[in-house]
Amino acid sequence: MTIGAVARRVGVAIDTIRYYEREGLLPEPLRRASGYRSYDEGAVRQLRFIRRAKDLGFTLEEIRDLLALSADRQRGVKAVKKRAEERLAAIDERIAELTRVRDGLEQLIDACPGHGSPDQCPILKALTDQEDEA
Amino acid sequence: MTIGAVARRVGVAIDTIRYYEREGLLPEPLRRASGYRSYDEGAVRQLRFIRRAKDLGFTLEEIRDLLALSADRQRGVKAVKKRAEERLAAIDERIAELTRVRDGLEQLIDACPGHGSPDQCPILKALTDQEDEA
DNA sequence: CTTGACTCTAGACCTGGATCAAAGGTCTAG
DNA sequence: CTAGACCTTTGATCCAGGTCTAGAGTCAAG
Numbered sequence: 001m002t003i004g005a006v007a008r009r010v011g012v013a014i015d016t017i018r019y020y021e022r023e024g025l026l027p028e029p030l031r032r033a034s035g036y037r038s039y040d041e042g043a044v045r046q047l048r049f050i051r052r053a054k055d056l057g058f059t060l061e062e063i064r065d066l067l068a069l070s071a072d073r074q075r076g077v078k079a080v081k082k083r084a085e086e087r088l089a090a091i092d093e094r095i096a097e098l099t100r101v102r103d104g105l106e107q108l109i110d111a112c113p114g115h116g117s118p119d120q121c122p123i124l125k126a127l128t129d130q131e132d133e134a
Numbered sequence: 135m136t137i138g139a140v141a142r143r144v145g146v147a148i149d150t151i152r153y154y155e156r157e158g159l160l161p162e163p164l165r166r167a168s169g170y171r172s173y174d175e176g177a178v179r180q181l182r183f184i185r186r187a188k189d190l191g192f193t194l195e196e197i198r199d200l201l202a203l204s205a206d207r208q209r210g211v212k213a214v215k216k217r218a219e220e221r222l223a224a225i226d227e228r229i230a231e232l233t234r235v236r237d238g239l240e241q242l243i244d245a246c247p248g249h250g251s252p253d254q255c256p257i258l259k260a261l262t263d264q265e266d267e268a
Numbered sequence: 269c270t271t272g273a274c275t276c277t278a279g280a281c282c283t284g285g286a287t288c289a290a291a292g293g294t295c296t297a298g
Numbered sequence: 299c300t301a302g303a304c305c306t307t308t309g310a311t312c313c314a315g316g317t318c319t320a321g322a323g324t325c326a327a328g
Contacts, residue, residue: 049261
């Protein structure tokens with residue numbers, strides 16, 4: 001399979017595949033005599049693994065780590081679960097943070113009549129106590 | 135007030151202030167004979183405005199926009215409220231997205247025994263198995 | 269054989285939001 | 299007066315995660 005075929009199958013740009021290879025997320029593939037990269041199904045699976053992990057919010061750095069762990073057939077499982085739990089905690093924290101911001105913003109919006117003097121606008125008031133020149 | 139004094143009062147780096155000025159978020163301040171920037175209270179307020187808006191998740195681009203709107207003391211209020219509502223909707227969307235990812239990840243974790251063969255690990259399986267794809 | 273699609277490489281460039289460096293000029297306390 | 303903190307500018311660098319370019323070579327179809 002050429003790089004283009006893999007790219008189409010997984011739905012990822014060719015450049016991205018080469019980038020992952022440079023970054024050590026994908027092994028160096030075999031090459032044809034011409035120098036073209038030649039991929040097998042395993043590469044497609046690994047690329048999908050990377051994409052799914054990315055969708056779960058893992059960074060490429062973390063994915064590199066996950067890949068190493070999953071290669072360790074015995075001890076990998078425990079460590080992978082741990083990483084997943086850490087990831088979950090991070091997501092929860094991010095959600096909590098966003099929720100706080102969200103609620104604050106909503107309060108301001110609810111209190112804003114949407115017209116009249118800027119002095120009555122709690123959004124502007126919250127942002128500044130009186131702003132001026134530009 | 136020198137740039138350093140403003141930076142200390144607002145709790146922001148000097149470089150950041152100059153950066154905001156370059157980016158059109160802060161007006162060009164008066165200069166002393168020496169060329170030093172000279173700030174007044176208005177600048178401190180505007181800088182705080184920027185910081186608060188940033189904490190609410192507005193991008194610098196959006197803040198530039200907010201500043202222009204809030205300068206229009208009459209018609210600005212309505213537009214500002216609208217921007218705030220759009221921002222709220224964007225945050226809600228992001229929270230929903232994160233929550234989806236979160237729940238998916240939690241299911242995988244709950245189903246993983248945390249030991250044994252990697253073939254039994256639903257986390258690794260979910261990452262590797264072929265189901266969908268665009 | 270030629271065309272056009274594909275691939276190769278190295279390296280430059282992009283976004284956002286800063287942050288730092290270099291080389292110099294200014295200001296202030298002692 | 300001098301040390302050292304502070305300020306000036308332009309331009310580079312950083313992070314992540316790619317994206318794009320140029321110029322060259324390769325492959326499959328007609």
